Amino acid sequence: MITTAESIDSIISPRAAKLWLPKQVLITPAALAEPWGRKIYERVSALGLPVQELKQNRLVNLRGEDERETYRKAKNTLAIVTAPASALKLQPIPPSADYQFHLAEGCPAHCQYCYLAGSLAGPPVVRVFANLPIILANLPKYKKPGQVTSFEASCYTDPLGIEHLTGSLAETIRFFGEQENMHLRWVTKYSQVDDLLQVPHHNHTRPRFSLNTDFISRRLEGGTASLNERLAAVRKMALPRALGGGGYKVGLVIAPIMPVPDWEEQYTNLLDKLQLALDFPGDITFELISHRFTPGSKAILQEWYPNTSIDFDESNRALKFNKFGGKKFVYPPVTMNNLRSFFYQELKLRFPEAPILYWT
């Protein structure tokens, strides 16, 4: 149970989260030719960050002497680029949404289980897209006739983690607010939501907050907002506008769920805090994702985080294949069932009206 020391005040008045400020900002000529690219340039300059104008559109010299140095250098680099033409050909992304699209690729955080490891080529630089108006104008082509079509914007980045540098998320929420039958979804581990509260979203955007136990967040999610900061952010976003909030429908993504020692106690504590943060009626959904890894993501993550405490031992896991024949290692069936039953039971008790969209 929550102790008195962990009252709602400690959740709604946390320390301000630290914003990511890259050490190096690069802009390509193509990005500089885009009006949105110049806006990003101005925002970044206003934050006191010097911007280097490149002579060519390719990003070069991003590697260090070894993988660790390449990682360090890349995670401190923001590149303002144009999304390639292939970004305008949208791919489906079940079970999260009908289609995915991208405002950026790469993320400033340092999660030791990062879902992006192995999905993006090259050093993990944060590339933000300067041709945002073209990316947005392309989306209505994918509308399914007569039904709501959902679009996921956080498959390759954490869009809130870089919002202070780009403004692209607020612009995208505003765009979706003006569209019929098009809904936007994104997920974050950050908390700087104040600039999003007044954006006219017209209930077409569902921000989702990725949560985990305080123990896991502190140890494995470097550079992100703390658990209390995220809880304060989800509360602000979900509170009705009349009460000073954003009036958004919100989602909670509990991930990656791990059977650490005392997991029941730790996740009970998380759900107690969440119940306290969302102590008013609202439209909320849950997504539940257990930890998994592939041979490729394990190799990259162990190179990036050689001292990680994540258990990557395949002999403790069950092997699954995706539809393309790729291998992934998940928890064995007994562990999966225990975790799944716990969450379904505890969430129904605390949030009986909130659908659980999926467990994986």
Ligand code: SF4
């Ligand atoms: S927030 Fe997501 S994308 Fe960013 S480092 Fe963490 S897991 Fe990777």
